[in-house]
Amino acid sequence: MKTTFILLILTGMGFSCFAQKIIKDKAIIYQQERMVYKQWDKDKFVPEFKWYNPGSYAAYALTWLLQPGYKNGPDIRPLRAGGEQTQRLALAAAMQVSSNFYKKEADTLRNTALAEFYNYSGTVSATDPLYNLYYKKELAPLDNIEANAFKNVPANVVLYMAESGAYNWYFTEMNSLRERFENAKRVDIDRGQRILLYHRIMLEHRKLAENWKYKLAMSEMMLAYKEKMKNKIEKGNIYFNGTTKSEDEIMNDILKNRKTLKP
Template identity: 45%
Template sequence: MKTHAIIWLLCLCPIAETLGQNVKRQTDKHIVHQQERMVHKQWDRKKFTPTKGFLSLNYQYWITWALHPNYPKTDRRPLSGPGPQTLRMGMVLAMQQTDEAYKKHADTLRNVAVTEAANYSGLLTDADPLWFLYYRKEFNPLLESTETDAMQGIAPEIKDYLQQKGVYEWYTNERLELKERLEAARRTTLDRGSRILAYHRMLMEHRKLLATWEAKKSYAAKFLSLSSSLDGLQSDSPGLPEFEGGRSDVEIAEDILKRTR
């Protein structure tokens, strides 16, 4: 029995395949027209089938379009002018333009933020062109030199005099204060314009301090020279008047006049 069943199945398979290959595709022209209209072709009212026919007696037309009289007049293609697909593509294009505008705005904000950070940050002061080309060289004696460098090339007696009179201590304190202010201006978060103005003011103060220090060294040398000359004259001429402390200039002048008569 099993053998007979298998033989019958083998015989029926070619027959079924032959019948399947001979099936004819059935199409409805009305459906085809509608598909063409909705996808790519023009919305042609003449191709709305079934038509009215002779004297508008075609019952198929009335069955099909009587309940939808405005359908043939309205362009319902997705890619038509007011169609949903056209509107969607227009919205996509508008969104792309909006995204590009937002991206451009964000890039502008980023560039401005980076520029402002570079202008305000105290971490980038070494890379400032004006500092690198000018102020670094002008402030080099203040930043690189030590306290002992101020006494180099000075005679020992002048050095002792400056230390005893407190001139050297004054110069050292002023120099350290100016150096601390300069470092604070360089490292503090500050607008670049304000930072440059602070550099300029402190550079003027530094130059004034150096000029005052040189003048005090010169005055000290002259004073010591005059003191040594006066001591030499008094030792060579013991008859010269000795001035007592606490006397006025008029009294000293009168005493000199009395001794010269």
Template identity: 45%
Template sequence: MKILLPFLIVLLLLLQHGFAQSVVQDQSLRYQQERMVYLQWDQKKFAPTAGFLSLNPYYWLVWGLFHPDYHNTDRRPLSPAGPQTQRLALVAALNATDNNYKLQSDTVRNTALSEIANQSALVTDADPLWQLYYKSELDPVINHSQAGILAGLSPAVTQELLTDGLYTWYKNELDMLKERIDAAHTTNMDRGSRILAYHRYLIEYRKLAGVWAIRTSAAAKTQQMTANQQHLKTGAVTLSAWTPQTDIAIANRVLLHVQ
């Protein structure tokens, strides 16, 4: 019994090894996996093959009876005409279309932003022409005050302008012009129209300032003439002694100068 025990153990091990799982090498399946995944569609790797005189029964069971033309068409997903290749080409075409749409939408967006910046009143303070020229030129209208309007005038002329209503007229004109400038500055409009409005109001202001200068100068002349008349009436002006010889001497000096 002790002698048979080792033989029984060896026999059991052999039986266990015989019924255990083993690696299956299916060449047909391996070829199919290779050509469907990454290798070329090789006509020589369709196993089982037909064999001598096409007598291989496995060939007829796998290919000959049910799929006789299977190997004639490249069925790889990534073949030149495969479904996955077509999907990738379609994805690339759709990406190109999306990029074109995105480019067009970006162009429309940039155009819209440019139009908004061109017409919006929110960015008028940053306009270069306004900052460099029209803001300073129109400042006497936008920030006018009584002290600024009457600056440089004598008290007598100032009093006359206030009494005659010239100051009130000029201030009302500046107020109306200021309202129009503020409207052009804060209203949504085309930038070109806004600049033309600034220029038109600047011309109007210069004409108005010219009229004001003429009237203030006339008021100053009137004050000077009134003062001179008062001096004459009160005898504050002394006249030098005059004789006919005085006029003759003056005429002779003029003739000498002309010669």
């Protein structure tokens, strides 16, 4: 019997523990609404004191007589029209607008700085479109002066130009143009001035290359004429004297005869 009684008590306690009841307290609901943004209605400060219900005075006194400044004071919702949180949100929005303006300004300054950098810096001069499309090709011979000096030139002309010092002069002038060209690519100057330097170097290179071709052509003609005259003299000496003399011996004979003919 005792066991059955205990089981009934435990069963009742179990049902009472797991039972749920929805509480709708207007005072709590209105207070939650006052704590955020929804309302600050003076008629919704409950519990209220009603003269025809003397029992309501105790709840009213415990709630509002202890906090007269809250019930009768100003609207202090944080999200009201002029509330603290509303002001913070408005300030945050204003700061966002200001931040976007400064970001745009900073981006403009950044783009301007990059444009100035690309315009002046020699570090990125190799990416210039006009340089890549024209001047790089026109001034490519400066990259290998030795290989371009004697293209399709006979060996005797090469030897003559080297011995006469003409090649040394040509190499010195070309090397000077190459150094100027490299400096023009590295120096930090305005893009327009850099292009003018390229153009001036290109014109000087063309003039020097034409001069060098002229010297090669004249040297080849001179050597060919000299060889022809040598063969003619040798054939004439064989025909008239029956002897063969070298070119130096012939020149010595001419000088001796010239001295003898002097008064």
